[in-house]
Amino acid sequence: GENVEQHPSTLSVQEGDSAVIKCTYSDSASNYFPWYKQELGKRPQLIIDIRSNVGEKKDQRIAVTLNKTAKHFSLHITETQPEDSAVYFCAASSIGNNDMRFGAGTRLTVKP
Amino acid sequence: EAGVAQSPRYKIIEKRQSVAFWCNPISGHATLYWYQQILGQGPKLLIQFQNNGVVDDSQLPKDRFSAERLKGVDSTLKIQPAKLEDSAVYLCASSLRLASYEQYFGPGTRLTVT
Numbered sequence: 637g638e639n640v641e642q643h644p645s646t647l648s649v650q651e652g653d654s655a656v657i658k659c660t661y662s663d664s665a666s667n668y669f670p671w672y673k674q675e676l677g678k679r680p681q682l683i684i685d686i687r688s689n690v691g692e693k694k695d696q697r698i699a700v701t702l703n704k705t706a707k708h709f710s711l712h713i714t715e716t717q718p719e720d721s722a723v724y725f726c727a728a729s730s731i732g733n734n735d736m737r738f739g740a741g742t743r744l745t746v747k748p
Numbered sequence: 749e750a751g752v753a754q755s756p757r758y759k760i761i762e763k764r765q766s767v768a769f770w771c772n773p774i775s776g777h778a779t780l781y782w783y784q785q786i787l788g789q790g791p792k793l794l795i796q797f798q799n800n801g802v803v804d805d806s807q808l809p810k811d812r813f814s815a816e817r818l819k820g821v822d823s824t825l826k827i828q829p830a831k832l833e834d835s836a837v838y839l840c841a842s843s844l845r846l847a848s849y850e851q852y853f854g855p856g857t858r859l860t861v862t
Binding site: 637678681735736738741 | 781788789790791792793796804806839849850851852853854855856
């Protein structure tokens, strides 16, 4: 089955700096890669996703890149703000069954 | 639109007791998922329903966990008997259909087994 690895496990940045979180996956059939943000005690919320027919997607300060050959994808947050502090999870799933596998998460802290 | 509803929000039980969780997905969503999220880890898929049929339960510990979605809407997840290592947040999620990617999560049930 699919195995998703996520790095780093913790990340601390200064407000205004950029943050990058990286994930690798094992199943070449995976074609959907969402990123979820989870604040303490709250539900995971989808912040951005990318499908295998696209190499990059951007939404305001958040962008995701995908390298299908290397089987890795990354989340980029620019101009970080304290409210970006949360745990971020990457995930991967394949068409038809939506059998989502999650990474272990990255705890991002943005210092004001 | 109303989101995914779950109850209870918190539950404390002793080991070897039984517990049940309830989930009501977003109206019209055919696919429902149960995840287990142990503290400090990502959600782990336990079981996936399409309407009232099981699509994937390969990671469900079937000797103690069971789940059903009898009418293709609400779902219950049961643990019997509970073990200490079952302490986790149990998240329910739903999506419009099997091949639609976006999953929407409920608030979760935090289970503590003592």
